Amino acid sequence: MSGRHDKGVNVQVLLRCRPFSNEELRNNAPQVVTCDEYQREVAVSQNIAGKQIDRVFTFDKVFGPTAQQKDLYEQAVIPIVNEVLEGFNCTIFAYGQTGTGKTFTMEGECKRAKSGPNGELPSQAGVIPRSVKQIFDTLEGQNAEYSVKVTFLELYNEEITDLLAPEEISKIGIEDKQKKLLPLMEDGKGGVLVRGLEEEIVTSANEIFTLLERGSAKRRTAETLLNKQSSRSHSLFSITIHIKESTPEGEELIKCGKLNLVDLAGSENISRSGARELLKRICSLDSKLTRLLRDSLGGRTKTCIIATVSPAVNQKMMKTTLIKDLYGEIERLKAEVYASREKNGVYLPKERYDQEEMERKSMADKIEKMGIKMENQQKQFEELQTQFNARVEECCELSCKLELTQTTLNQTNDVLANTEETLKKCQYALKERDFIIQEQQKAENALAQQACILRADLEKSLQDNASLFMKIAREDTLNATNRSVVDKFESELAQDVGSLCNMVAASVSQQNDQLQCIEKFCDTLININNKAISDLKKKVSDSRNLYISHVEDMENVVRLHKASANGSLEDISAKAISNARSVEELLAEEASKGQSIFDELQGTISTQQGEIVAFARALRKLMVESKELGNHANHVDEIQTKNIDDFQKAYEEQSRSDAQKLIADVTSLVSSHMSRQKQMVDACLAGIRETAAESKTVLDGHASSIEGITTDAKRKWQEFSLQSENDARDSADFSAAKHCRFELLLQKCVDTTEMALNHSKKTHELVTNVGKEHVLAVEELVRSASENNELHDAEVSSARKSAEEDVLKNSEDIIKHMEGTCQKEQDTVNGILETTKAQSVFLETLQKDHAAQSGAIQQKAHDTFQQKYMDYEPSGNTPLRCETDVPSKITIESLRAMPMETLLEEFRENHSFELFEVKDVKITPSRSPLSEIN
Numbered sequence: 001m002s003g004r005h006d007k008g009v010n011v012q013v014l015l016r017c018r019p020f021s022n023e024e025l026r027n028n029a030p031q032v033v034t035c036d037e038y039q040r041e042v043a044v045s046q047n048i049a050g051k052q053i054d055r056v057f058t059f060d061k062v063f064g065p066t067a068q069q070k071d072l073y074e075q076a077v078i079p080i081v082n083e084v085l086e087g088f089n090c091t092i093f094a095y096g097q098t099g100t101g102k103t104f105t106m107e108g109e110c111k112r113a114k115s116g117p118n119g120e121l122p123s124q125a126g127v128i129p130r131s132v133k134q135i136f137d138t139l140e141g142q143n144a145e146y147s148v149k150v151t152f153l154e155l156y157n158e159e160i161t162d163l164l165a166p167e168e169i170s171k172i173g174i175e176d177k178q179k180k181l182l183p184l185m186e187d188g189k190g191g192v193l194v195r196g197l198e199e200e201i202v203t204s205a206n207e208i209f210t211l212l213e214r215g216s217a218k219r220r221t222a223e224t225l226l227n228k229q230s231s232r233s234h235s236l237f238s239i240t241i242h243i244k245e246s247t248p249e250g251e252e253l254i255k256c257g258k259l260n261l262v263d264l265a266g267s268e269n270i271s272r273s274g275a276r277e278l279l280k281r282i283c284s285l286d287s288k289l290t291r292l293l294r295d296s297l298g299g300r301t302k303t304c305i306i307a308t309v310s311p312a313v314n315q316k317m318m319k320t321t322l323i324k325d326l327y328g329e330i331e332r333l334k335a336e337v338y339a340s341r342e343k344n345g346v347y348l349p350k351e352r353y354d355q356e357e358m359e360r361k362s363m364a365d366k367i368e369k370m371g372i373k374m375e376n377q378q379k380q381f382e383e384l385q386t387q388f389n390a391r392v393e394e395c396c397e398l399s400c401k402l403e404l405t406q407t408t409l410n411q412t413n414d415v416l417a418n419t420e421e422t423l424k425k426c427q428y429a430l431k432e433r434d435f436i437i438q439e440q441q442k443a444e445n446a447l448a449q450q451a452c453i454l455r456a457d458l459e460k461s462l463q464d465n466a467s468l469f470m471k472i473a474r475e476d477t478l479n480a481t482n483r484s485v486v487d488k489f490e491s492e493l494a495q496d497v498g499s500l501c502n503m504v505a506a507s508v509s510q511q512n513d514q515l516q517c518i519e520k521f522c523d524t525l526i527n528i529n530n531k532a533i534s535d536l537k538k539k540v541s542d543s544r545n546l547y548i549s550h551v552e553d554m555e556n557v558v559r560l561h562k563a564s565a566n567g568s569l570e571d572i573s574a575k576a577i578s579n580a581r582s583v584e585e586l587l588a589e590e591a592s593k594g595q596s597i598f599d600e601l602q603g604t605i606s607t608q609q610g611e612i613v614a615f616a617r618a619l620r621k622l623m624v625e626s627k628e629l630g631n632h633a634n635h636v637d638e639i640q641t642k643n644i645d646d647f648q649k650a651y652e653e654q655s656r657s658d659a660q661k662l663i664a665d666v667t668s669l670v671s672s673h674m675s676r677q678k679q680m681v682d683a684c685l686a687g688i689r690e691t692a693a694e695s696k697t698v699l700d701g702h703a704s705s706i707e708g709i710t711t712d713a714k715r716k717w718q719e720f721s722l723q724s725e726n727d728a729r730d731s732a733d734f735s736a737a738k739h740c741r742f743e744l745l746l747q748k749c750v751d752t753t754e755m756a757l758n759h760s761k762k763t764h765e766l767v768t769n770v771g772k773e774h775v776l777a778v779e780e781l782v783r784s785a786s787e788n789n790e791l792h793d794a795e796v797s798s799a800r801k802s803a804e805e806d807v808l809k810n811s812e813d814i815i816k817h818m819e820g821t822c823q824k825e826q827d828t829v830n831g832i833l834e835t836t837k838a839q840s841v842f843l844e845t846l847q848k849d850h851a852a853q854s855g856a857i858q859q860k861a862h863d864t865f866q867q868k869y870m871d872y873e874p875s876g877n878t879p880l881r882c883e884t885d886v887p888s889k890i891t892i893e894s895l896r897a898m899p900m901e902t903l904l905e906e907f908r909e910n911h912s913f914e915l916f917e918v919k920d921v922k923i924t925p926s927r928s929p930l931s932e933i934n
């Protein structure tokens, strides 16, 4: 649906969707149309026979329900109007179903509302008023010579109605239908013209509203009178512009542009009329419209079609269309009824009747055949449906089975993998066993051979050993007898000797222990003593050194203290002296300052005294003057009153003398000018009198007012003078009292100042004396302190010397005493050691004697034993011992099979489990591990 921009053709198709009307909102009409302005798309969703159908259409521009008149105009119409202003003919159509907003778009809804204060149009103004405004704005801005003409006509069936024609003409037109038809004619220049069509010359944009209103009103009236419907008529509003332009060569050119604004009939009436006649008429109208717009379509013109839709278009349109179709059908039926009446029945030509009858029959046959075919197909379809269902069920079962099988297969696969793993392990274990069995078998064989050899050897040696056993038995008997004798003696002897030895040994060891103990003790004692003496010596010398260092420290401290005390004392004395000096200076300064202040004070006081006296004098003078002033005021008052009276009198006399003079003049005039002048003179006299009376009244008024003012001033003046007199008196009294008080105070001040000066002088002297005394006392103090310090220092050093000597003497005594004690201890220890040595020698002698004695006992015992003991004598029957060749234990051990673990390790080193391959298992009869293979 988008616009075509072919060569020479410039057609733009826009879509405008209006908002929901109130009625649609009330009826909850569904939204069928959705606009996407950005994508320039319109989506239409329809539910046709329960089926949702969505379609999307693209346009050159899309204006949704929220788009304003201004938006549409600015985006779509301004360029077209610019073309018109350039001298081209352009056309804008509003096309759409009834009630979708064609008239709203073209004309707008505020035709009565004129332009705003700034020449702005109302927001609801449509394309027509906006175009006219743009045209006028541009032309006025160009300052060109121009003319704007408009026509407004309606096309309904074949009739063209001038919507701008004056009332009378249109009335005649309505009464006489033939007369009102405006013929469409060729103008001979390739154009068309409507004869008799009113061309209104418009001079301002505002006029357009009047014209639109007039045209619309006429359209409505015509609709009512002729029973027309606006939705079935087109309206054409044309604006023609002529602009005069001058070329640079001075030639004059006329530029002519035309803008056609067409509000088409409801589209449903164009496309879907049920009445053939109506369609024919509309076609004819359409052809007329095309002819009318011939000069504005094609060429370098812009054509814009604004398609209008409702958001709920289908629902509403279906209803409307239905009604319109029904109307059409009624029309058609009416025509048929009319035809029937005219022809006494339904009239049809025979050929057509036959043809239609044949067609009907063949159609009936066809329908029957198709019905049968359909039944068959329906049956087939049902069978197929049943088969399909059965297949579907089978399929379901099979897929269930397949799933189960698949699961089982998976499980089996898992089991198989496990079993294969177990098999491998088992085969490997079997291999291990075989290897071990083979090894053990080998060892068993070797051992069996060895056992056979041994068995033979043993049988032989058993025979030899039988005679040997007999000899051994005899020897054993003898030996047993000897052994019992020896054992008995030996035990007795051993008992005796043992007890003796034990006793001696115990005594010796006891003695030794004691001696060692004494020795140990002595050594310990000597060591402790030596250590104690050396410690003591060290400590004494340390304490002496410490004491000396302490004393030296103290001496240093004392020295420092003394130096600092001396320094401080010197500072104190210097400070005291400077303080005393500064106090003296301060006091002197203060005294001079006090003196100057006192002098100044005295000067001020005397000045004030003089001033106060002068003030009192002036006050007194003022009082006298105010009294005089009061008297003078009274005098002035009197003079004023007198003056006023004099003035009054003088004025009265003057006016009186003037009047008399005038009367005399008038009398003379009367005598000279006779009666004719008398009236004038009387009038003049009356005037003069009136003037005099008025002047007198005014003067009286002035005099009375001056009098009032004077009286008032006099009264005020008297009040004022009285008041000022009283005030002056009060002030004088007050100032006199103040003066006395002031003098008193001043005197007191002078006394106080003098007293203060004397006091300060005394204080000064006192402070100076005290300062001097203080300085002397401080100096005395410092001197005595430094003497004390010196004394103390001397005492400290003498005390230190004596302490040092005492300490030295004491420590030497201690050392000597300790050394003597030590010597004595050493002697004692030496004595102990000698004693112990002597005792140990004695013990050794004792031990030797004892050993000798026990030896003698042992000898004696030996002799006794020798006498009772009997030796064995051989019989000569015992066979010679022969050595059997028995294999050693190591040899037999070496024949043994390796331990199981070693064999397994060896096997696993040579055969890895990972590289082990499972072979086909041959079922062999079971055998015990140690049974022979061969």
Ligand SMILES: Nc1ncnc2c1ncn2[C@@H]1O[C@H](COP(=O)(O)OP(=O)(O)OP(=O)(O)O)[C@@H](O)[C@H]1O
Pocket: 017, 018, 019, 021, 096, 097, 098, 099, 100, 101, 102, 103, 104, 105, 109, 230, 231, 265, 266, 308
């Ligand atoms: N864009 C819009 N915004 C607001 N109201 C609108 C809009 N378009 C149309 N309308 C309203 O919808 C109603 C029908 O509009 P209008 O009369 O312009 O329709 P139409 O297509 O000209 O109808 P017909 O073909 O019967 O003349 C009017 O009341 C008008 O105010």
